[in-house]
Amino acid sequence: xxxxxxxxxxxxxKIRVGxxxxxxxxxxxxxxxxKARGTPRPAIRDVIKKIPKRRGYSFKSIKAKSIVINLGLxxxxxxSGEIVSPATLLSKKVLNFKKGSIVxxxxxxxxxxxxxxxxxxxxxxxxxxxxxxxxxxxxxxTKKQESKKPIKK
Numbered sequence: 167x168x169x170x171x172x173x174x175x176x177x178x179x180k181i182r183v184g185x186x187x188x189x190x191x192x193x194x195x196x197x198x199x200x201k202a203r204g205t206p207r208p209a210i211r212d213v214i215k216k217i218p219k220r221r222g223y224s225f226k227s228i229k230a231k232s233i234v235i236n237l238g239l240x241x242x243x244x245x246s247g248e249i250v251s252p253a254t255l256l257s258k259k260v261l262n263f264k265k266g267s268i269v270x271x272x273x274x275x276x277x278x279x280x281x282x283x284x285x286x287x288x289x290x291x292x293x294x295x296x297x298x299x300x301x302x303x304x305x306x307x308t309k310k311q312e313s314k315k316p317i318k319k
Contacts (some may be wrong), residue, residue: 232270233261237294238277246281250288279303 195202240250243258252271255261261271273285275293282302290298290305298305 232272232289234272234274235260236274236276237279237297240273240283241277241279241281244281244283246283249284249286251286252288 192202235255239260243260244250244254248254250273252269255271270289271287272289272291273294274291275297279297279301283298284303285298285305286307295305
């Protein structure tokens with residue numbers, strides 16, 4: 167190390183920008199605009215979406231969700247040869263009214279069924295269809311559910 171290579175042992179202070187003083191009028195932030203202000207502000211829509219209690223935070227689907235009923239419950243509540251429909255499910259008190267109207271009902275394959283039943287105006291899963299037909303039951307007037315699989319061209 168030579169004499170001309172020596173440096174002072176001092177640290178340079180960081181300049182706080184945007185608080186007047188050393189840098190003059192705009193303090194190195196240019197003129198006006200979003201970047202000249204304290205913090206950049208997002209659009210009001212983004213602010214509303216980030217706050218859960220405000221309108222517009224979550225999208226509620228227009229399509230009503232189906233009420234799920236398992237085959238095991240149907241086997242307990244219904245006798246052989248009876249019709250399983252939203253009206254009969256209400257009369258047997260398997261489900262209740264929701265806002266004064268009958269909602270979509272989907273029958274799933276949980277549990278076993280040994281009775282011949284007739285299913286009307288209900289969505290039915292593929293495995294439930296197999297079990298019902300194996301027990302000797304039939305399925306009439308089923309609603310078609312929109313598939314979530316993409317359509318192949």
